[in-house]
Amino acid sequence: xxxxxxxxxxxxxxxxxxxxxxxxxxxxxxxxxxxxxxxxxxxxxxxxxxxxxxxxxxxxxxxxxxxxxxxxxxxxxxxxxxxxxxxxxxxxxxxxxxxxxxxxxxxxxxxxxxxxxxxxxxxxxxxxxxxxxxxxxxxxxxxxxxxxxxxxxxxxxxxxxxxxxxxxxxxxxxxxxxxxxxxxxxxxxxxxxxxxxxxxxxxxxxxxxxxxxxxxxxxxxxxxxxxxxxxxxxxxxxxxxxxxxxxxxxxxxxxxxxxxxxxxxxxxxxxxxxxxxxxxxxxxxxxxxxxxxxxxxxxxxxxxxxxxxxxxxxxxxxxxxxxxxxxxxxxxxxxxxxxxxxxxxxxxxxxxxxxxxxxxxxxxxxxxxxxxxxxxxxxxxxxxxxxxxxxxxxxxxxxxxxxxxxxxxxxxxxxxxxxxxxxxxxxxxxxxxxxxxxxxxxxxxxxxxxxxxxxxxxxxxxxxxxxxxxxxxxxxxxxxxxxxxxxxxxxxxxxxxxxxxxxxxxxxxxxxxxxxxxxxxxxxxxxxxxxxxxxxxxxxxxxxxxxxxxxxxxxxxxxxxxxxxxxxxxxxxxxxxxxxxxxxxxxxxxxxxxxxxxxxxxxxxxxxxxxxxxxxxxxxxxxxxxxxxxxxxxxxxxxxxxxxxxxxxxxxxxxxxxxxxxxxxxxxxxxxxxxxxxxxxxxxxxxxxxxxxxxxxxxxxxxxxxxxxxxxxxxxxxxxxxxxxxxxxxxxxxxxxxxxxxxxxxxxxxxxxxxxxxxxxxxxxxxxxxxxxxxxxxxxxxxxxxxxxxxxxxx
Amino acid sequence: xxxxxxxxxxxxxxxxxxxxxxxxxxxxxxxxxxxxxxxxxxxxxxxxxxxxxxxxxxxxxxxxxxxxxxxxxxxxxxxxxxxxxxxxxxxxxxxxxxxxxxxxxxxxxxxxxxxxxxxxxxxxxxxxxxxxxxxxxxxxxxxxxxx
Numbered sequence: 001x002x003x004x005x006x007x008x009x010x011x012x013x014x015x016x017x018x019x020x021x022x023x024x025x026x027x028x029x030x031x032x033x034x035x036x037x038x039x040x041x042x043x044x045x046x047x048x049x050x051x052x053x054x055x056x057x058x059x060x061x062x063x064x065x066x067x068x069x070x071x072x073x074x075x076x077x078x079x080x081x082x083x084x085x086x087x088x089x090x091x092x093x094x095x096x097x098x099x100x101x102x103x104x105x106x107x108x109x110x111x112x113x114x115x116x117x118x119x120x121x122x123x124x125x126x127x128x129x130x131x132x133x134x135x136x137x138x139x140x141x142x143x144x145x146x147x148x149x150x151x152x153x154x155x156x157x158x159x160x161x162x163x164x165x166x167x168x169x170x171x172x173x174x175x176x177x178x179x180x181x182x183x184x185x186x187x188x189x190x191x192x193x194x195x196x197x198x199x200x201x202x203x204x205x206x207x208x209x210x211x212x213x214x215x216x217x218x219x220x221x222x223x224x225x226x227x228x229x230x231x232x233x234x235x236x237x238x239x240x241x242x243x244x245x246x247x248x249x250x251x252x253x254x255x256x257x258x259x260x261x262x263x264x265x266x267x268x269x270x271x272x273x274x275x276x277x278x279x280x281x282x283x284x285x286x287x288x289x290x291x292x293x294x295x296x297x298x299x300x301x302x303x304x305x306x307x308x309x310x311x312x313x314x315x316x317x318x319x320x321x322x323x324x325x326x327x328x329x330x331x332x333x334x335x336x337x338x339x340x341x342x343x344x345x346x347x348x349x350x351x352x353x354x355x356x357x358x359x360x361x362x363x364x365x366x367x368x369x370x371x372x373x374x375x376x377x378x379x380x381x382x383x384x385x386x387x388x389x390x391x392x393x394x395x396x397x398x399x400x401x402x403x404x405x406x407x408x409x410x411x412x413x414x415x416x417x418x419x420x421x422x423x424x425x426x427x428x429x430x431x432x433x434x435x436x437x438x439x440x441x442x443x444x445x446x447x448x449x450x451x452x453x454x455x456x457x458x459x460x461x462x463x464x465x466x467x468x469x470x471x472x473x474x475x476x477x478x479x480x481x482x483x484x485x486x487x488x489x490x491x492x493x494x495x496x497x498x499x500x501x502x503x504x505x506x507x508x509x510x511x512x513x514x515x516x517x518x519x520x521x522x523x524x525x526x527x528x529x530x531x532x533x534x535x536x537x538x539x540x541x542x543x544x545x546x547x548x549x550x551x552x553x554x555x556x557x558x559x560x561x562x563x564x565x566x567x568x569x570x571x572x573x574x575x576x577x578x579x580x581x582x583x584x585x586x587x588x589x590x591x592x593x594x595x596x597x598x599x600x601x602x603x604x605x606x607x608x609x610x611x612x613x614x615x616x617x618x619x620x621x622x623x624x625x626x627x628x629x630x631x632x633x634x635x636x637x638x639x640x641x642x643x644x645x646x647x648x649x650x651x652x653x654x655x656x657x658x659x660x661x662x663x664x665x666x667x668x669x670x671x672x673x674x675x676x677x678x679x680x681x682x683x684x685x686x687x688x689x690x691x692x693x694x695x696x697x698x699x700x701x702x703x704x705x706x707x708x709x710x711x712x713x714x715x716x717x718x719x720x721x722x723x724x725x726x727x728x729x730x731x732x733x734x735x736x737x738x739x740x741x742x743x744x745x746x747x748x749x750x751x752x753x754x755x756x757x758x759x760x761x762x763x764x765x766x767x768x769x770x771x772x773x774x775x776x777x778x779x780x781x782x783x784x785x786x787x788x789x790x791x792x793x794x795x
Numbered sequence: 796x797x798x799x800x801x802x803x804x805x806x807x808x809x810x811x812x813x814x815x816x817x818x819x820x821x822x823x824x825x826x827x828x829x830x831x832x833x834x835x836x837x838x839x840x841x842x843x844x845x846x847x848x849x850x851x852x853x854x855x856x857x858x859x860x861x862x863x864x865x866x867x868x869x870x871x872x873x874x875x876x877x878x879x880x881x882x883x884x885x886x887x888x889x890x891x892x893x894x895x896x897x898x899x900x901x902x903x904x905x906x907x908x909x910x911x912x913x914x915x916x917x918x919x920x921x922x923x924x925x926x927x928x929x930x931x932x933x934x935x936x937x938x939x940x941x942x
């Protein structure tokens with residue numbers, strides 16, 4: 001009873017198939033019965049199920065038939081091979097075919113081989129493993145063909161092909177060894193096995209050639225790489241032909257593959273000759289693959305009429321009802337593409353999908369994309385809308401990755417710039433949905449630059465930058481690339497509505513890298529007419545930061561010098577030259593000049609024109625005071641007071657002759673002396689040393705960085721000519737040094753500063769004692785420092 | 796009836812027994828409280844304190860040293876103790892004295908800190924101390940780990 005169950009199920013499946021055949025027959029008179037293709041009923045049945053995409057039924061049948069058999073027997077091996085084939089076919093129709101999926105489709109075989117490593121049909125089982133691997137490689141190649149922009153996918157596909165090729169060669173050697181071993185024992189059983197192995201070996205020869213040929217799909221048709229790969233495939237085919245007996249199916253197949261290789265090497269006349277020589281070997285109707293090759297050859301030779309006739313002979317009046325043959329379907333697609341058949345291309349693509357399933361559609365996509373890429377923009381034989389339609393179709397089906405590739409190809413091929421922007425936006429959205437952000441960025445960038453005349457080209461390019469910033473916000477390389485992109489955007493579309501935001505963004509990037517001058521130059525690169533109050537302030541702030549970070553030309557040696565002051569001044573004046581025609585900008589320029597240009601530069605300053613803002617009058621009076629000492633009539637606005645104080649102090653430091661006027665002016669504006677370094681300095685200038693020292697002590701107490709304040713105070717006191725201040729300066733240098741580890745460079749500098757100050761005060765004895773003491777007690781001093789100590793002579 | 800003798804002609808008699816008792820008590824007291832060992836004296840030095848940085852140091856409370864302290868490190872090694880004066884190696888104990896004499900001849904009195912390793916004997920540390928004192932240094936201190 002149990003044995004009868006599989007047979008009943010098999011019968012049910014056959015009945016179902018017959019039923020579906022009847023339905024097909026009812027659909028049209030030209031739909032033919034599946035019929036028997038081989039001598040093996042099961043094989044035909046499985047093939048029929050596969051063609052209809054009924055993978056689950058086929059798998060159930062395989063599992064059912066192999067369940068009752070001996071695991072070491074031929075039957076199980078045969079059904080496991082079929083099961084693996086079905087799984088592989090199913091996987092080929094899916095989007096993903098990675099190593100995990102490969103292991104899954106190989107599992108029926110690998111499990112059996114693991115359980116019985118010396119299975120009698122071990123080599124046949126391994127051959128199926130290899131077959132799955134070949135499909136795995138082919139899937140990778142197809143993916144690369146529709147993602148030609150992606151080098152990573154292309155590399156992966158090449159690697160898979162090379163691995164498959166190496167495994168074919170290795171298995172062929174194994175088969176040869178096994179055959180040699182069996183030759184010595186020519187029993188009836190071994191003779192059967194030898195014949196089987198011979199057939200398997202021949203199959204592998206065919207596989208080797210077909211893998212070599214598939215490699216040409218990785219490169220654009222007609223390219224040097226494609227021709228080189230085709231030539232190599234022809235060599236592999238020639239080698240295989242010498243090893244295969246005349247008249248065998250394998251030999252015929254390899255000869256066909258050789259013709260295909262010659263065709264792909266673009267040697268059409270030779271291909272024609274070889275094809276003509278090959279055709280008589282086939283009796284009856286020609287295999288579809290050869291017919292397809294004839295059609296493609298005609299197309300390549302420009303014999304479109306002949307190609308059309310061959311296709312009509314095969315497909316008849318209702319192409320969709322013609323016998324299933326993917327190679328012919330693809331040939332017809334190519335014909336339609338070359339004939340620029342418009343919407344018929346899209347219809348035929350749909351038909352291919354219906355007739356051959358997902359795998360067929362994938363190959364059709366590869367053909368149409370290859371055609372699109374090879375024709376390029378100049379010919380533009382194919383409407384990119386066809387490809388875009390395919391992409392949108394895939395998007396609807398949820399395959400965003402494939403949709404992205406197709407839409408990207410359509411965008412790149414689109415001649416109309418504005419339409420190209422629409423397509424590229426769709427493509428980028430699809431690629432983002434497929435988590436292929438890098439591809440989306442490249443696409444947006446490339447297409448917007450290629451079609452820079454488009455209305456939305458600048459915004460599209462900016463979108464690429466925004467995506468890049470999201471990708472890895474803090475990566476050094478990302479920031480570099482982002483900066484370059486933003487600069488290109490500003491250069492290409494300087495008047496775009498986004499240029500202001502881009503400038504601000506670029507300014508932030510450059511400022512974060514302490515590239516203040518570049519940041520200021522970027523924000524200043526605008527047209528005067530576009531400057532409003534806010535932008536003028538932003539430009540002014542950028543330049544103020546540059547001046548602040550570049551230090552000053554005053555005696556303040558400790559000021560940080562981010563950039564050369566003279567360079568900053570000249571760059572500032574160059575940048576402002578074209579901007580000061582704007583009132584808001586002129587007012588800021590006036591202020592920056594008044595606060596940051598050194599006095600000699602001020603005398604070169606030409607008239608700045610009429611005042612536009614209330615504070616301009618004060619700024620002019622400040623400039624006049626700095627130029628000629630003419631006391632300003634009014635006090636500075638409170639917001640500017642601190643900056644004005646700093647400026648005037650810097651002038652007074654550089655030129656002691658202006659100190660009295662500066663003291664008087666600042667005294668009037670600031671009122672009672674506040675606790676600050678500047679106040680102490682002014683007390684020193686006014687010879688009120690006691691007060692200065694007292695203020696410095698106060699500053700030191702309240703300072704956030706007492707060490708720095710001590711150093712500044714010591715320097716300030718040391719610069720005075722008053723002996724009391726100098727004495728206080730020595731004490732402060734001593735205090736500063738006492739907080740540092742002995743022997744450090746800063747410690748030595750403090751000691752030397754105290755010694756120099758003592759010398760300045762005329763206390764040579766004390767200076768000598770200190771220098772000698774350090775020379776006696778400090779073991780390791782570098783030569784430069786030692787010589788400075790040694791230069792202090794005994795009085 | 797016998798009348799009491801009113802005459803006061805008894806001679807003053809010195810009673811020796813209590814005298815001897817007291818003398819013995821005193822003798823025992825002094826024997827018990829006396830020591831026969833030589834007296835010890837503290838070295839005229841102290842433990843060095845960790846220096847304060849400029850940020851913490853207040854000029855009001857602590858005067859700043861014009862001449863920084865000199866640190867004599869005594870490093871224990873298998874082949875013998877190594878002497879380092881502010882990082883400079885000295886061969887003999889007498890070199891400490893010579894170098895310090897040269898320094899004091901400048902008219903300065905820097906503090907000297909003797910910093911011996913744990914394994915260095917006390918005798919060696921005191922020799923270094925003596926050398927510094929002999930050179931005329933007033934303030935010789937010992938380094939100690941803060942607890």
